[in-house]
Every structure is written in C-alpha cells, then in structure tokens.
Amino acid sequence: MYKKIRIIPLFLFLFILLYSQKSSAESCESALMFVNKVSSEATEIISSEKYTKNQRKFYFKKLFIDNADFETMGKVALGKYARKLKPEMTEEYNGLIKKLVIQMIYNRLDNEEGNNYIIINNSCKNKGSKGIEFLVNGDILGSDKRKITDITWWVIDKSNNELKVLDVSIAGISLALQKREEFTSFISNNKNSLDALINNLKDKLN
C-alpha cells in the first residue's frame, strides 16, 4: 500500500516532465512556424515588383507592428535606465522605438542593387527557464540561393500563445543589444537624461 502511494508522485513527476517537454517542443515548433510566416512575408514585400518603394515600406511597417513586441524591445534597449522611463514618456518613446527598429530592419534587408533575399529558418531552441522565449535560427540566401549570412530571431510568447518578435540578429549582430549599448552610452554621457535621448531620437527620425 505504502509503496503504491510513493509510486504515484513519481509517476506524476514523470508525467509532468514528459508533458512539459512535449509542450516545449510544440511551442518551439509554433515559434518556428511563426517566424517562417513573418520572414517570408517580409521578404515578399521587400522583393515585390508590384509595389512602389513607399508601398513596400508601408506594408513592411504594418507586418512588424502586428508581429513585434516593441514595448519590451524598448525596455531592453534602455537597460538599467528603463526604470527611469516615466509614464508620460512611455508612449512617445515606444512610438520612436517602433519607427527606428522598423527602419533599421528594412534597411538591412533592402539594398540598392535590388537583390532578392530568401530567409530560411531551420531550427529553434528554448531560451530562458520559463518556456516563453525561443531562439529561431536561419540563413539569409541571395537570389542565387547562396548563403549570405545567418539570422536569429528572439521570439516571446506574450500570453495565450500570442507570439511576438523581440529581436533580430543578422550576421551575429543583435539589434536590441546594439541599441542597448548606444542608448545607455548616450544617456550616461548626457547627465542620465532620458529626455535627451528622446529628443535625439526625434531629430534622427524626422
């Protein structure tokens, strides 16, 4: 009798372990599918000949507004200064981050010579310890199908299986980390003022 009672928690533990691994694998698969969808739409927009340049930028912007978590991205970029972001500044700052990041990703995927890129995302792994973050790795290929460089997507499961892009790394260079280093350097060289950063971003983007 007592042996049976002791075995039950063990089975429960094994069940939870196996279920969580299965869930984790399913979540990773969802993240991979999500990134494939976003990246194929992004490259289709950029390489489309039926759109004008402004139309391409418009649809690209819409794609990322729908699929990226700019609020968290913005906090990552501020680093230790995120706690200084006052409520009245948040909306303006988030708007600027949105504009900046979309412009940067678009510029890195677009180019003057009109090459068409293909992004093939081929693996996913879990990140962190709560099973809500994923790293999806892939390759950027040129129109001649040759690999140009690597791409890595940091994806987060916000809630109710709503996946969002948190960061994109191209050729090993993460947008979020780059901006974090820039912003924290700028703020610390400007008397720890977030206002100075926001004004600088406004000047750059207007």
Next chain:
Amino acid sequence: MVKKNLNLHIMIISTFLLFTMILVGSATADSYIDVPENNQEIYAVTDTETIKYMKDEDPYEGVNRKIFAFNNALDKGLVEPVAKVYRAIVPSVIRLSARNFLSNLETPIVLLNDLLQGKLDRAEITFKRFLINSTIGFFGIGDPATDMGLVNHSEDFAQTMALSGIPSGPYIVSPIFGPSTPRHLVGRVVDYATHPLTWYLADQPSDVRLSYGLTETLIIREELIDILDETEATSTDYYAAIRSFYRQRRVSEINDGIAIDSSGEYSIDRGSDLNIIF
C-alpha cells in the same frame, strides 16, 4: 634578405606579446574568475569553454573616442569617397570577383587556425574550398566551392587565443585600424607574420606592397558602405554602435556563428539579467 625579414617579424611579434601581457594584466576586464555581484557581463558559450567579455567595459573610452573621431574623419574625407567611386564605376560582378579573390588569399590563415583549434571538419572544408576555388574558380576569382555546399567561414589567431582562454583585454580603438582589443591586435600581427603572402610581398617593390594594401582596404570598405551609412544615420551614439558591432561580431566569429543561448542570459524571465524591471 629572408633572414632579415624573419628577424623583423620575430621582433614585432615579441614586442606585441610583451605589450599585450602588460596591458591585459593591468586591465580590469581580466577579473573573469570573480564575477561581480551586479553582473554586467554576458557569456558566450563555445565548443570548448566559456568566454566572457564585459559588455560595458571600455576603460579607455575618453582616448578611444578621440581616436575614433580621427579615424572617422579620415574615412569620411578619403576612404569612403574613393570606395563610393569604386562602387559607381566598377560593375558588381567584378567587385564580387575581387572579394572572392581576396577571401581566397586568406585561406592559409583560416586553415592554420582551424587546425590549431582542432576543428578538423572545418579545416577539411577550408582546404577543399581553396583547392576548388584556386583551380575551377580560376585563382579564387570565382567561388564554385560555395555552390558545392562548402560554405566559407572565418578564423584567425585572435579567435584561437580566445578559445584557449586568453582574455581579450579592454576595448581599444587603434589609429587607422579601428576597433580592437589587445588580444585581437596580437592576433593580427601573428596572422600577418605567418601569412605566405607577407613573405612574398616582402620581396616586392614598395609600390606593389602599397598597391595591394590600398586595394584590400578599398574592397573591404566598399562592402561596408551601406551598413555603416545606415548605422550612422540611425544611431544615437555612433561610437557606441561601432563598439557594439565589433564586440558582437567577434563573439559570433569565436562561436562559429552559433547564437548565444544560456539559461538566464539575456532572458526576460528575470528582468535583472537585462537590468530592467517588468
């Protein structure tokens, strides 16, 4: 003549090694055994061991910024305009051929460091690429090896030192050559001294050596036109952006392009990893 050049190379390497030991030994970034409590560091996991670099560690920032400003002025005034003219005049297929040729010339260094790092599978790819591109690829102008699935990769002596556990030392900006660390500088000197092309050019007239150096600079600079223009246009702090580029790029190269992924590292599970509050 050869003996004289050999002595010169040995002297250069010895000087830089001594310089490096002094600089690395005194650098605050060398305390990687004792991790500070407010943990500003991130870790890149490699095949062999953990490497760390201080993401906000730039103890010579004041001097670095001045040298960066000098380098930037030189670039804007001379190098970038020439690179843009080169891009405008020379067709893309010829520019690509030039890049392929240059990349093929770097193969001996890549192969040597593949072997030093014990990466025999990568060494095999490097060797095959060199054979194929030098023959079918007509002395490296073409790159048929990539079409055969043998993808290019970079290795250098600084990466070999990184994987051996030698710390990078602090971030420094060197005049003309740009972002670096003491380890990377030593690595570059060793690469230069061990490259067969160095020995060949040592016996050539100075104008040949100068022409090669300038051409190499031009080809590399042309490749970077778009990314640097975009970065400068969108960055709030161009110096910090380039520093971040350099550091991240080096970590990626040392890791052979494998994305950093450790539990709790840059994870939003715990906001403290990123110094933010959720």
